Amino acid sequence: xxxxxxxxxxxxxxxxxxxxxxxxxxxxxxxxxxxxxxxxxxxxxxxxxxxxxxxxxxxxxxxxxxxxxxxxxxxxxxxxxxxxxxxxxxxxxxxxxxxxxxxxxxxxxxxxxxxxxxxxxxxxxxxxxxxxxxxxxxxxxxxxxxxxxxxxxxxxxxxxxxxxxxxxxxxxxxxxxxxxxxxxxxxxxxxxxxxxxxxxxxxxxxxxxxxxxxxxxxxxxxxxxxxxxxxxxxxxxxxxxxxxxxxxxxxxxxxxxxxxxxxxxxxxxxxxxxxxxxxxxxxxxxxxxxxxxxxxxxxxxxxxxxxxxxxxxxxxxxxxxxxxxxxxxxxxxxxxxxxxxxxxxxxxxxxxxxxxxxxxxxxxxxxxxxxxxxxxxxxxxxxxxxxxxxxxxxxxxxxxxxxxxxxxxxxxxxxxxxxxxxxxxxxxxxxxxxxxxxxxxxxxxxxxxxxxxxxxxxxxxxxxxxxxxxxxxxxxxxxxxxxxxxxxxxxxxxxxxxxxxxxxxxxxxxxxxxxxxxxxxxxxxxxxxxxxxxxxxxxxxxxxxxxxxxxxxxxxxxxxxxxxxxxxxxxxxxxxxxxxxxxxxxxxxxxxxxxxxxx
Amino acid sequence: xxxxxxxxxxxxxxxxxxxxxxxxxxxxxxxxxxxxxxxxxxxxxxxxxxxxxxxxxxxxxxxxxxxxxxxxxxxxxxxxxxxxxxxxxxxxxxxxxxxxxxxxxxxxxxxxxxxxxxxxxx
Ligand code: SF4
Ligand code: SF4
Ligand code: SF4
Ligand code: SF4
Numbered sequence: 035x036x037x038x039x040x041x042x043x044x045x046x047x048x049x050x051x052x053x054x055x056x057x058x059x060x061x062x063x064x065x066x067x068x069x070x071x072x073x074x075x076x077x078x079x080x081x082x083x084x085x086x087x088x089x090x091x092x093x094x095x096x097x098x099x100x101x102x103x104x105x106x107x108x109x110x111x112x113x114x115x116x117x118x119x120x121x122x123x124x125x126x127x128x129x130x131x132x133x134x135x136x137x138x139x140x141x142x143x144x145x146x147x148x149x150x151x152x153x154x155x156x157x158x159x160x161x162x163x164x165x166x167x168x169x170x171x172x173x174x175x176x177x178x179x180x181x182x183x184x185x186x187x188x189x190x191x192x193x194x195x196x197x198x199x200x201x202x203x204x205x206x207x208x209x210x211x212x213x214x215x216x217x218x219x220x221x222x223x224x225x226x227x228x229x230x231x232x233x234x235x236x237x238x239x240x241x242x243x244x245x246x247x248x249x250x251x252x253x254x255x256x257x258x259x260x261x262x263x264x265x266x267x268x269x270x271x272x273x274x275x276x277x278x279x280x281x282x283x284x285x286x287x288x289x290x291x292x293x294x295x296x297x298x299x300x301x302x303x304x305x306x307x308x309x310x311x312x313x314x315x316x317x318x319x320x321x322x323x324x325x326x327x328x329x330x331x332x333x334x335x336x337x338x339x340x341x342x343x344x345x346x347x348x349x350x351x352x353x354x355x356x357x358x359x360x361x362x363x364x365x366x367x368x369x370x371x372x373x374x375x376x377x378x379x380x381x382x383x384x385x386x387x388x389x390x391x392x393x394x395x396x397x398x399x400x401x402x403x404x405x406x407x408x409x410x411x412x413x414x415x416x417x418x419x420x421x422x423x424x425x426x427x428x429x430x431x432x433x434x435x436x437x438x439x440x441x442x443x444x445x446x447x448x449x450x451x452x453x454x455x456x457x458x459x460x461x462x463x464x465x466x467x468x469x470x471x472x473x474x475x476x477x478x479x480x481x482x483x484x485x486x487x488x489x490x491x492x493x494x495x496x497x498x499x500x501x502x503x504x505x506x507x508x509x510x511x512x513x514x515x516x517x518x519x520x521x522x523x524x525x526x527x528x529x530x531x532x533x534x535x536x537x538x539x540x541x542x543x544x545x546x547x548x549x550x551x552x553x554x555x556x557x558x559x560x561x562x563x564x565x566x567x568x569x570x571x572x573x574x575x576x577x578x579x580x581x582x583x584x585x586x587x588x589x590x591x592x593x594x595x596x597x598x599x600x601x602x603x604x605x606x607x608x609x610x611x612x613x614x615x616x617x618x619x620x621x622x623x624x625x626x627x628x629x630x631x632x633x
Numbered sequence: 634x635x636x637x638x639x640x641x642x643x644x645x646x647x648x649x650x651x652x653x654x655x656x657x658x659x660x661x662x663x664x665x666x667x668x669x670x671x672x673x674x675x676x677x678x679x680x681x682x683x684x685x686x687x688x689x690x691x692x693x694x695x696x697x698x699x700x701x702x703x704x705x706x707x708x709x710x711x712x713x714x715x716x717x718x719x720x721x722x723x724x725x726x727x728x729x730x731x732x733x734x735x736x737x738x739x740x741x742x743x744x745x746x747x748x749x750x751x752x753x754x755x
Contacts, residue, residue, distance in 0.1 A: 352743075382746075384754045389723045392699050413694050413728040443697045446726035454727055454746065463726065572729050575746060578679065579738025610733055 035134065035154050037143030041259040045142055048266030055273035056281055059309075064285075066302035071294050078292040087291040095283050096120055100365035104316055111183065112314075114176030116280070122169045129162040145265070148220050148234075149258055152227040160231070167231030170220075173213050181210060198276070198313065199339065205271035212264045219257035225250050276339075279312040283366055286310045296372040298457050300380050307368045311338045317360035317370070322567055323353065326585045327577065334360045334370045341377055349576060351377055356453060356573035358537035362563050378455025390462040396445060401474040405437040408476035408499075410467075410490075412483035413446050414606035421482055421606055424630035425504065431633050432516045437474055444470075449489035449534075453573040464493050471496060480507045482626055484535035484605035485572065491539060503535060505545040505604050505625050512551050519632035525553040527628065528598035530589070530612060531565035532605035545604045545625055552628050556596040566592060568603075570611035586615030594620055602628055665713030673710065673751055677744055680707065682737045689731035689741055695724045703731060703741070710748060719753030 067075075078084075093099045096117045102109030123144070130139055130147050133156050143150060198206065217234065224230030224238025225245070241250065272278060286306040294303045317334040318324055324333060332353040340346040354374055361370040401408070409429070415421050429436045448463035471479060471494075479496070481487050482504040490501045502510075511517040527549050535541050542562050549555045560566050569585025577585075590612055593601050600621045603609050613622040674680055683704075690696055690704040701724040710718055722745060731741040 382754075384749075386723065388720075392724065396698050413726075413730050414733075416694075417692065417730055417733055443694060445698070446694055446728040450727040450729055450742075454742075456727070570733075572727075572742070575740065575743040578740055607729075607733075 035150065037140050037146075037150055039146075039149065039153075039258070041255060041262045042142040042146060043262070044259075044266035045145065045262040045269075046266075048269035049141060052269040052272055059273060059278075059305075060281075060285060063302050063305045067294075068301050068303075071289075071301065071303055074294055075289070075292050083291040083293075084288070087288040090287045090291065091284050094287065094365075095280070098365065100367070101314070101316070104363055104365060107179065108183075108314070108316070111176050111179040114172050115180070118169055118173035118176060122166070122173065125162070125165050125169060129159070129166065132159060132162065146258065146262070148223055152223045152229070155227070158229040163229060163231035163235060165231075167233035167235070170213065170217060171233055174217065177210055177213050199343070201271050201275040202277075202313070205268055205275040205277050208264050208268045208271065209277075212261070212268060215257065215261045215264055219261045222250055222254050222257050226254055276311070276313040278309045279366070282306055282309040283312075286366070290367070296369050296376065298372075298376055298379055298452070300376045304373060304376065307373060308338050308342050310366050311335065311342075311368060312366065313339065314365065316363050316365060320359040320363055320564070322357070322359070322569070322585050322588070323355070323574075323577070326569075326588045327581050329353065334364070334368075334374075337370075337374060337377075338368070341373070346377060346381070348381060351381065352454075352574065353576035354574060355533065355567045355569070355571035357533040357567035357571060359533075359564065359567070362537060375453065375455065378453075379457045380455070382455035383457050385458045389459050390466075393445060393462060393466045396466070398470055398473070399437070399439055399441065399444070401437040401476065403435050403437065404475065405435040406477050407434055408437045408439055408471065408474055408479045410439045410447070410471075410479060410481040410483075410486055411441065411444075412481060412486040412606070413443075414485065414610070415483050416440075416443060418606040418609055418624070420627055421609070421624045424624065424626035425480075425482055427630040427633060428508065428511070428517065428626060432511055436480075437476055439467075439470060439474070439479075447483075447486040447489050448493070449485045450572045452489060452493070454575065460489075460493075464489070468494050468496065471499060478502060478507075480504055482604070482606065482624065484532040484538065485607065488534040488538045503539070503541055503544070503604065505535075505541060505548055508625065508629055509544045509547050512548065517629065517633070519552050519629050521551060522553050522632075525600070526556050526596075526598045527553050527600045527602045528556050528558055528593045528596040529561075530558075530568065530593055530601055530603040530608055531562060532603060532608045533565075533567050533571065535604055536562060536565055545602070548625050548629060549602055552632050556598050558593045558596050560592055568608040568611035569615070570607055572607070582611065583614055586611045588615075590615040590620070600628070660709075660712045660714060662713065667713045669715060669751060670711050670713050673747060677740070677747055679737070679739050680711070680744060683707070683739060684737060686736060688734040688736060692730045692734045694726055694728045694730060699724050701725065703745075707744060707748070710752075715752055719749065722749050722752065 098109055098112040098116060101112050126144050126147060130144050133151060220230065220234040221237035221241060224234045225241035229235060230238050289303060289306055296304050296307060313335050315335055321333045323329045332350045337346070337350060337354070340350055351374065356371045356374060358371055361368070364370060409425060411422060445463050445466045447467060448460040451460035451463065476499060478500045479490070480502045481490065484503065487501065487503045490496070508517065529545060529549055531542060546555055566589040567585065568589055569582045590601070599619065600623055601612055601616070602623050602625055603612060604625045606624070609622055609624050616622055685704060685708060687704045690702050693701065693703055695701045696703065701721055703725070706718055706721055725745050727742055727745060729742050735741055
C-alpha cells in the first residue's frame with residue numbers, strides 16, 4: 035500500500051519546514067547558552083530532574099493544569115486543543131498499526147489514514163471509528179471555545195484578550211479551519227466509501243442521502259487538499275507565530291528543571307522563556323496599568339511579543355511597576371520581572387567606570403559600640419521620619435544596642451538603578467554598602483524598607499549577616515517577649531502587602547503576626563500573592579503623578595472596603611503612596627509605628 | 634546632617650558662615666543653542682511646570698554627599714547650558730526621593746534618565 039497522494043504535498047512541505055525551523059531555533063538557542071548553563075544541563079541530565087520534567091510536560095503542555103487553576107473554561111479550551119490533538123495523533127498511530135501491522139508508515143500516512151484506508155478498501159474497525167470521532171469532537175469543542183473567546187472574551191471570564199500580529203492571525207485562522215475541514219473531508223470519505231463513527235459516519239450517511247454522488251466524488255479530493263493546505267500553512271506560520279510556544283514550552287520545562295535561570299543580563303536561555311509565551315492574555319487582567327489607567331500595550335504579553343520581534347520601545351518597557359502580579363498568574367511560569375529587568379539592562383546599561391567615584395570619600399559610620407545588630411534606614415525611610423522614630427523607640431524599648439548604617443543619610447541600596455537597567459552602576463552601590471556592612475561587624479541587619487531588603491537578599495553577598503525585614507525582627511521580639519505592645523481588641527487594621535516584600539521576598543506572615551498582636555487584622559479582597567501595587571513603584575518611570583495617584587486611590591478603595599480605619603503597610607514608599615490616595619478619616623501607618631504607638 | 638557649603642561653584646567668603654551664595658551667572662540666551670533643551674521639553678513637557686522651589690535638591694541623596702544640585706542642573710539645561718551636566722548627572726542614584734517631594738509632581742527620575750540619554754549615554 036502506497037501512502038502517497040498529490041494532495042499530501044502541502045502537508046509534507048509544511049512539516050519539513052517546521053522541523054527545519056525548530057532544529058535551527060532550538061539548535062542555536064542551545065548552542066548559545068552560557069557555559070555555566072550547559073554545565074548545569076550536563077550535571078542534572080541523569081538525575082530525577084528529567085523524569086520530573088517529563089511529568090511536568092504532560093501536566094502543563096498537554097493538560098494545562100495551571101490554566102485550569104486560573105480559569106476552567108480557558109483550561110478546557112487549551113486542554114481540548116492540545117491534549118485532544120495529541121490523542122488524535124497517538125490513537126491515529128495505533129489505528130494505523132492495527133490496520134497494517136507494525137511497519138514504517140510515512141507521516142502523511144498516519145495523518146491522512148482515513149483517506150488511504152478508504153481508497154485501499156481496508157474494511158472498518160468500529161472501535162477506532164468511534165474513538166477517533168470522539169477525539170475529533172473533543173478538539174472541535176475546543177475550537178468552538180476559541181472562536182467564542184475571540185468574539186466575546188467576557189464569556190470566558192476574561193476582560194481582555196491579546197491583540198495579535200499578522201503571523202498569529204494567519205496561524206489562528208488556519209487553526210480554526212483545520213478541524214472543521216478534517217470533519218468535512220472524513221465525512222465525505224464516509225459518504226463515498228461508508229464506515230465512520232457516530233460523527234463522521236452519521237454525517238456521511240446523511241450526505242450520501244442528500245447530495246448527488248457525482249457532487250460527492252467531485253468534492254472528495256478537494257476536501258483533502260484543503261485539509262492538507264491548512265495543515266501545511268499552519269506548520270509554516272507556527273515558528274513565527276505565538277504557536278511556537280507549543281514547541282518551546284517543552285524544552286523550557288526541561289531546562290527549568292535543570293535549574294537554568296534568567297538573570298540580570300540577557301542570555302540565550304531567555305529565548306526559551308520569551309517564545310514559550312502563548313499570548314494567552316491571562317496576564318492582562320491583573321495589571322493595574324490596564325484596569326486603573328486603561329493603558330493596553332505594555333502588559334507582559336505585549337512586552338514579550340515586542341521583545342521577540344525586536345521592536346521593543348522604552349515607553350513600553352519602562353511602563354511597568356514590576357509588581358509581579360502578572361508573573362503570579364502566568365500559566366507558563368515565565369519570569370516576567372527578570373526578563374523585563376534584563377531588557378532594561380540591554381537598553382539602558384551604560385558601563386561607566388568613572389561613575390560614583392565619589393563613594394570613596396563618603397564618610398563611613400563606625401560601629402564604635404560593637405553592636406551586633408545593624409539598621410539600614412534607606413533613602414525612602416529618611417523621607418518618612420515617623421518610621422525612623424518608631425524604629426528608634428522599638429530599639430530603645432528592647433534595650434538592644436543598634437548600629438545605624440546611615441542615620442544621617444548614606445548611599446542608596448542600588449535597587450532603583452537595578453530596576454532601571456543600570457546594572458553596572460547599581461553594582462557600585464552594592465559594593466559600597468557591602469563593605470560598610472561587613473566592616474561594621476554586625477551579624478544581623480534590619481531594614482524597614484522592602485525595596486532595600488529585596489536587593490540585600492538577592493544581590494548582596496553578606497554571608498554571616500542575617501538580613502531581616504523589620505516585620506520579621508519585630509515578630510521575633512514579640513515572640514521573645516521583649517516587646518509588649520498594648521493590644522486593642524476593638525481596633526481593626528487592614529494590611530497592604532508591598533510588592534517587593536510579598537511577591538518579592540515571600541514575606542506575608544510576619545507582618546500579619548505583628549498586626550494581630552496590636553489589634554484585629556481584616557484582609558482586603560485582593561491580598562497576599564495577589565495584593566495590589568501602591569502605584570508609586572520605582573520600576574515605573576513612565577506614568578505621571580496623576581496616574582500614580584489614580585492607582586493609589588483604587589488600591590486604597592480596596593483596602594478601605596474592609597471597614598478598617600487604619601491601613602498598615604511595611605514599606606516607606608507604599609506608605610507615602612497610599613497616604614496620598616486616602617481621604618482624611620483613614621490613617622496610613624507603618625508596621626513599626628502601630629507597634630511603637632502602643633509601647 | 635553632614636554640613637557642607639551649599640554653594641556649588643565657589644564659596645564666596647573666606648569666613649565660613651555655614652552657607653554660601655551661588656556666583657552670579659550670566660547666561661547668554663542669544664548664544665546658547667536651545668535645540669537640545671527644546672527637544673528635552675518636548676519629551677517631558679511637565680518640566681515646564683517647575684517652580685524652582687529646590688525641594689529636589691534639598692532632599693537629594695547624592696546632593697547630601699557631593700555638590701550635585703539637581704534643581705540647578707535641570708534649570709541650566711533648560712537654559713541651554715549643557716557643559717559638564719552629564720558628569721554631574723552621573724552622581725544621581727535614581728533613589729526617587731526628589732520625585733516624592735516635588736510639589737509639582739514632576740517625574741524627576743524619568744527626567745534624570747532622559748537627560749542622561751540626551752546628554753551623553755551611548
Ligand atoms: S506572559 Fe504568561 S500569562 Fe501572559 S500571555 Fe504569556 S503565557 Fe500568557
Ligand atoms: S508587573 Fe505589574 S505593572 Fe508590570 S505588566 Fe505585570 S501586572 Fe502590569
Ligand atoms: S533620584 Fe537622584 S536627583 Fe533625585 S533625590 Fe535621588 S539622587 Fe537626588
Ligand atoms: S522639586 Fe520639583 S518644582 Fe521644585 S525645583 Fe525640583 S523639580 Fe522644580
